[in-house]
Amino acid sequence: MEALIALVVLVLLAIPLLLVVALVMIAGLRRRVAALEGALATMPAARPPAAATATEAAPARPVATPSASADPPFLRPVAATPQPPPAPPAPQPPAPEAPPADTPAPRAVTPPPVPVAPPLPAEPALPNFIERGIGAVKRWFTEGNVPVKIGMLVLLAGVAALLKYVSDQGWLVLPIELRLAGVTVGALALLAFGWHQRERRRLFALALQGGAIGVLLLTIFAAFKRFELLNPGFAFASSIALVAGLCVLAVVQNSRTLAVLGILAGFMAPLWLSTGRGNHVGLFSYYAVLNAGVFAIAWFRPWRALNLLGFAFTFGIGTFWGVLQYAPDKFSSTEPFLLLFFAFYLLIPLLYARRQPAGRRDLVDGSLVFGTPLVAFSLQAGMLHEAPMTLALCALGLAAVYAVLAWALIRRASYTVLAQSHAVLAVGFATLAVPLALSARATGAVFALEGAGLAWLGLRQKRWLPQVSGALLQIGAAFAFVAGGDHWHEDLRFLINPTAIGALLLALAGFASAWSYQRRPRHEIALVYYLWGLLWWLGGLVHEITRFFPYRIEVDALLVLAAVTAWLAAEVQRRQPARALGVTALAMLALGFPLALMQSDAHQQPFAGYGALAWAVFAVLGVRTLLCLRQGGDSVARIAQFLWWLLWPSLLSLLALWGGGEAGLAQGWTTLLVTLPWLLMASLSLWRWNTLRWPLGEAFDPMRTPLQCVLFGLLSIGWLLGQLLPGDASPLLWLPVLNPAELGQWLSLLLLARWLYSDQAPKALLGIRMPLLSLATFVALTSVVLHGVHQWGGLSWNASMMRFSLAQTSLTVLWSVLGVIAWVWGSRRGQRVLWMVGAVLMGVVLAKLVIVDRQHLGNLLGIASFIAYGLLCTVVGYLAPAPPSAAPTVEEKQ
Numbered sequence: 001m002e003a004l005i006a007l008v009v010l011v012l013l014a015i016p017l018l019l020v021v022a023l024v025m026i027a028g029l030r031r032r033v034a035a036l037e038g039a040l041a042t043m044p045a046a047r048p049p050a051a052a053t054a055t056e057a058a059p060a061r062p063v064a065t066p067s068a069s070a071d072p073p074f075l076r077p078v079a080a081t082p083q084p085p086p087a088p089p090a091p092q093p094p095a096p097e098a099p100p101a102d103t104p105a106p107r108a109v110t111p112p113p114v115p116v117a118p119p120l121p122a123e124p125a126l127p128n129f130i131e132r133g134i135g136a137v138k139r140w141f142t143e144g145n146v147p148v149k150i151g152m153l154v155l156l157a158g159v160a161a162l163l164k165y166v167s168d169q170g171w172l173v174l175p176i177e178l179r180l181a182g183v184t185v186g187a188l189a190l191l192a193f194g195w196h197q198r199e200r201r202r203l204f205a206l207a208l209q210g211g212a213i214g215v216l217l218l219t220i221f222a223a224f225k226r227f228e229l230l231n232p233g234f235a236f237a238s239s240i241a242l243v244a245g246l247c248v249l250a251v252v253q254n255s256r257t258l259a260v261l262g263i264l265a266g267f268m269a270p271l272w273l274s275t276g277r278g279n280h281v282g283l284f285s286y287y288a289v290l291n292a293g294v295f296a297i298a299w300f301r302p303w304r305a306l307n308l309l310g311f312a313f314t315f316g317i318g319t320f321w322g323v324l325q326y327a328p329d330k331f332s333s334t335e336p337f338l339l340l341f342f343a344f345y346l347l348i349p350l351l352y353a354r355r356q357p358a359g360r361r362d363l364v365d366g367s368l369v370f371g372t373p374l375v376a377f378s379l380q381a382g383m384l385h386e387a388p389m390t391l392a393l394c395a396l397g398l399a400a401v402y403a404v405l406a407w408a409l410i411r412r413a414s415y416t417v418l419a420q421s422h423a424v425l426a427v428g429f430a431t432l433a434v435p436l437a438l439s440a441r442a443t444g445a446v447f448a449l450e451g452a453g454l455a456w457l458g459l460r461q462k463r464w465l466p467q468v469s470g471a472l473l474q475i476g477a478a479f480a481f482v483a484g485g486d487h488w489h490e491d492l493r494f495l496i497n498p499t500a501i502g503a504l505l506l507a508l509a510g511f512a513s514a515w516s517y518q519r520r521p522r523h524e525i526a527l528v529y530y531l532w533g534l535l536w537w538l539g540g541l542v543h544e545i546t547r548f549f550p551y552r553i554e555v556d557a558l559l560v561l562a563a564v565t566a567w568l569a570a571e572v573q574r575r576q577p578a579r580a581l582g583v584t585a586l587a588m589l590a591l592g593f594p595l596a597l598m599q600s601d602a603h604q605q606p607f608a609g610y611g612a613l614a615w616a617v618f619a620v621l622g623v624r625t626l627l628c629l630r631q632g633g634d635s636v637a638r639i640a641q642f643l644w645w646l647l648w649p650s651l652l653s654l655l656a657l658w659g660g661g662e663a664g665l666a667q668g669w670t671t672l673l674v675t676l677p678w679l680l681m682a683s684l685s686l687w688r689w690n691t692l693r694w695p696l697g698e699a700f701d702p703m704r705t706p707l708q709c710v711l712f713g714l715l716s717i718g719w720l721l722g723q724l725l726p727g728d729a730s731p732l733l734w735l736p737v738l739n740p741a742e743l744g745q746w747l748s749l750l751l752l753a754r755w756l757y758s759d760q761a762p763k764a765l766l767g768i769r770m771p772l773l774s775l776a777t778f779v780a781l782t783s784v785v786l787h788g789v790h791q792w793g794g795l796s797w798n799a800s801m802m803r804f805s806l807a808q809t810s811l812t813v814l815w816s817v818l819g820v821i822a823w824v825w826g827s828r829r830g831q832r833v834l835w836m837v838g839a840v841l842m843g844v845v846l847a848k849l850v851i852v853d854r855q856h857l858g859n860l861l862g863i864a865s866f867i868a869y870g871l872l873c874t875v876v877g878y879l880a881p882a883p884p885s886a887a888p889t890v891e892e893k894q
Contacts, residue, residue, distance in 0.1 A: 029132065176227050180219055187215040198253060206255045213246045225282055239286060243293035251300045260306055267313040280321060280330065284337035287314055291344045298351040307348050311368055314341050315375045322382060331383055338379060345372040346401070353418055369421050373398055373429070389496055392433045399430035448477035448509035455529075456516040474509050478536070481506060494548040503540025507533045518578055530580050538565065555598045556614040562588040562595065563614075567621040570628035582636035585625050589640055592618065592647045596654060605658035606651055615651070626695050638703050641696050645707065649677035666728040668741035675718060675744035682711045682751050686758070705762060712755055715748045719776075723783040726790055726797035734791035736784050745783075749776055774837070778818065785814045808852055813868045815845045 194208030217239060224235035250256070267290060294310035297303060318341070326334065349368045377398060384391040403426035409419035451473030458466030481502050491497035510533025517526035538561075545557045566588030573581035599606040607615060626644060629637040653674045660670030684691050685708050692707070693700050727741030728734070737746060755761050756769040765772070786801070789810050795801045802808065822838030825831070 029135070177229060180223050180227070180229070183219050184216060187212045187219065190215075195249075202253075202255075206253065209249055210246075210260075213242055213249075216242050221286060225279060239289045243289050246293055250297055254301070256301070256303045256306065260303075260309060267310075267317075280325065281333050283321070284318070284334070287317070288337060288340055290314075291341060295344050295348060295351075298348045302352050304352060307345075307352065308367060311345050311371065314345075315379070319375075319379060322379060326383065328383075328386075334383065338376060338383075342372060342376040349418070350405075353415060369418070370425070373402070373425055377429070389493065393496075395429045395433035399426045399433065402426035402429065448474045448506050449512070451477065452509040452512035452516070455513045459516050459520055470513065474506070474513070474532075477509075478506055491547065495544055500540055500544045503536050503543070507536035507540065509533070510536060515576070518576060523578075526578075527580055530578075534584065552602050553610055555595060555602050556610040559592070559595045559599070559611075559614040560617050562591045563618040563621040563625075566625045567628075570625040574628040574631055579634075579636065582629055582634070582640075585629060586636050586640045586643070589622060589625065589647070590643050593643075593650060596647075596651055600654050600658070604662075605655050607655060623695070630695050630697075630699070637696055638700055641700055642703050642707055645681065645692055646710065649681050652677040666730040666740075667725060668727040668729045668734075668739050671722055671725060671727065672740040672744040675715075675722075675748065678711060678715055678718070679744070679747055679751065682708070682715060682755075685711060686751070686755060686760070705760060708755060708760060709762065712752055716752065719745050719748045723779060727787055728791075734787070736788055739787075742780075742784060742787070745780065749773075749780060752776070781814060781818065782811065785810045808848075809864055809868075812845055812848060813864075815841060815848075816868060819845060 190208055191212035194205045194212060197205040197208070220230065220235055220238050220242070223229040224231075230238075267287070291310055291314055294306060298307055318338070322334075345368050349372075352368075377395065380394050381391055384394070402422045406419045406422035406426055409415040409422065412419075451470040454466045454470030454473065456470075458464065458468075458470060491499050494500075510529050514526045514529035514533060517523070517529060541561050542558065545554055545561065549557050566585040569581045569584040569588070572578075573585065596606045599608075599611050603609050603611065605611070622644060626637070626641055629640055656673035656676070657670065659665075660667075660673055665673075685704065689704060692704075722741060722745050725741065727739060729739040729741070732739075737743070753769075753773055756765060756773065761769070786807065789795055789804075789807045790797045790801065793804075793806045795804055795807060819838045819841035822834050822841060824838070826833070826835030826838055
């Protein structure tokens with residue numbers, strides 16, 4: 001009874017194979033009929049005598065000449081074969097006199113008959129589908145080596161049933177290892193004999209080889225799954241070797257029959273040996289090997305029947321297993337096989353078209369081109385029916401895959417139909433993803449894209465109504481989106497939710513409309529649409545970031561958003577120049593300054609947490625943004641690079657400020673670390689300007705002076721603020737000028753002097769550089785003295801320090817020494833202005849002695865200040881008692 005059941009199952013499984021073969025035979029029959037019809041059309045038709053007699057007796061018919069007609073060519077009547085127009089009659093001489101009565105009258109000349117085109121033979125009626133199917137089945141059983149075909153199928157079924165039955169009954173006393181080894185040796189002998197007979201008896205040899213490899217595959221699978229004699233790795237490797245050998249034999253001998261028989265045996269093996277335990281990983285791994293063989297054969301041979309056979313068995317059995325045994329916990333072990341099978345049968349139609357002759361590469365295997373995505377996505381939908389968002393992403397991924405294939409194939413004229421088929425599938429799956437992923441509110445936002453389409457159509461047709469309708473449709477979609485804001489708090493995933501996708505679709509519609517108007521001289525409307533789209537882009541993404549990220553990460557995400565927005569705007573501006581795009585990129589780069597401060601507030605310094613990653617993204621995309629803006633060469637690009645070189649020292653200063661406090665450094669060290677980035681940038685602007693010119697190059701040269709003004713202005717402000725700080729140098733001892741804080745301040749002052757005495761400084765500063773530097777030096781020396789009083793004298797660094805005689809005496813001595821130096825130097829060098837500066841400074845010190853220092857005459861420091869001032873004035877009186885004489889005028893010289 002079990003053998004009878006096995007035979008019935010064999011017949012049922014052979015029916016798909018027979019149908020496939022019948023379809024192949026029918027296609028061959030149609031080609032032969034078409035060839036016969038072409039041969040009949042080219043043969044000269046013999047005209048029957050009766051027709052010729054009738055033609056001769058018939059009067060000459062006027063031949064219709066084609067005239068100009070407004071009808072298209074396919075509506076014009078078919079005319080007879082055009083005859084050359086008769087030659088015009090020669091001019092006749094004057095008619096002679098009437099002949100006598102006995103002269104016979106001349107006979108009328110009959111014009112020659114016009115030949116009529118013979119009627120075309122009637123096209124023979126083609127057999128219908130049932131007749132073609134019966135004929136194909138008949139040829140299968142009557143043509144070729146039929147006994148071997150049937151014998152191999154029955155043999156495979158019998159071997160499979162015998163192994164199962166004998167195993168169940170326990171009749172064989174030999175160990176199962178020896179039994180399987182005997183089957184293997186017999187199959188190898190059949191394979192060798194079939195290879196030996198490949199030249200003498202081709203059909204017999206091919207069938208024998210295919211059956212032998214099928215038996216070997218069946219034996220390996222039985223030893224692995226049924227009897228657990230082989231480990232999975234060895235069984236898998238052996239199956240790969242056999243299928244690879246099958247591919248080589250089929251390709252080398254150019255035998256489609258061999259490939260079909262071998263693949264059929266391979267696909268049938270798991271059916272006969274199934275134990276019902278549901279080892280789907282082993283089953284699908286085995287099928288993956290078989291499909292790899294089908295793919296390898298398709299690489300070399302365009303055997304459509306083999307491709308269809310593999311597709312039918314793979315997805316048919318996969319569907320059958322999924323309906324009966326699939327459970328959600330098996331998703332991770334099933335999904336990779338579904339993706340692999342889809343990849344195989346996605347590429348096989350491309351190989352099939354590639355193997356066609358050059359003039360027939362548009363021959364599309366529609367069964368696989370359209371059947372593969374539909375069947376695979378249906379199986380995917382069954383596995384993800386509880387996760388519509390994931391299923392929507394799958395649909396979107398399929399749309400992207402088919403769009404890429406269509407884009408790659410459309411460039412080749414011989415693959416036009418195949419490219420169009422992939423484009424249709426891409427559009428279909430992209431459309432399907434929308435209702436799967438979005439709610440009704442977000443789906444409504446999709447129709448904002450329709451508004452963009454109407455705007456484009458109105459511009460193309462130069463009609464106002466579609467343009468206005470498109471604008472109103474986008475406004476209506478935005479109103480519906482905002483009106484559904486009560487559901488925004490229900491979103492569970494970042495970006496993959498109706499709110500985010502709806503906002504992005506509204507932004508996309510605005511950008512698309514702006515692009516349409518920008519291509520035509522309607523830039524003001526394009527700007528409105530662009531700002532509309534930018535509002536939805538930034539608003540939607542900022543809402544997502546604030547909705548799903550904590551404050552510590554929120555700022556970093558906003559920084560990445562600014563970088564991405566700047567980069568996208570710059571990329572579009574490079575291809576479609578528009579000032580609004582450049583300004584957008586500039587504004588996004590400028591947002592780095594406040595976002596850096598927000599990062600310092602969120603996590604103490606900009607690079608903490610995800611800040612380092614965010615700034616790395618910002619740096620890469622920022623450089624690309626500047627490279628894109630470079631092509632414009634306008635002021636926007638220069639300002640963007642100007643801000644770019646100010647941003648990074650700001651970041652490093654914030655990092656130094658945090659690092660100094662975190663490491664417990666003294667204030668002087670922190671001040672130096674904060675100043676160093678700006679000193680480096682100022683030095684580069686003075687001596688290595690080429691470093692800062694990149695990437696704009698010469699276009700950035702006009703910004704050199706403004707950049708230096710800003711850099712030295714910031715250094716000056718920092719220098720002034722540094723004078724008010726105590727500048728502790730711990731753990732080192734404080735030394736005048738050599739402490740870290742004052743080193744940075746003096747370096748700033750030296751760089752400022754170098755800039756003012758170069759040709760790069762503004763002309764407005766050249767006239768006051770000497771007084772400016774003198775005043776700065778005076779303030780710096782005063783600061784050094786006060787810091788010395790604080791560090792060495794133990795006075796507190798605050799306003800109360802000036803009440804102590806030590807601070808006042810130190811200032812008196814310092815200012816007196818400076819006044820004396822200026823006084824003497826001005827007198828010796830003949831510089832009246834410098835002498836007057838020294839005199840004024842000595843006068844100030846005197847006023848200070850009278851007003852302030854007299855309060856400290858009760859102590860030695862107060863007395864010392866008076867004595868020092870007196871001695872210095874005595875020295876001045878000795879060295880430079882009077883101011884230098886003024887330079888002689890021109891008249892005096894003459």
